[in-house]
Amino acid sequence: MLTQFETGDRVQMRKPHACGANEWQITRTGADIKIKCLACGRLVMLPREEFERAAKKNLGKGGEA
DSSP states (O other): OOOOOOTTEEEEESSOOTTSOOEEEEEEOSSEEEEEETTTOOEEEEEHHHHHHHEEEEEEEOSOO
């Protein structure tokens, strides 16, 4: 369960995206978390509780948010 994160961080999710990648960049935080797939650019919005369960590891800061 990942609880320490902020906008711009790269995170590894437990399940891979349909494109095959499992690295995402956080673009918005709040009650909902908006993440962007680093392989295909798809944006997904998840409730904070669901995101915290699905995120595996914080990989640090990424490039642009």
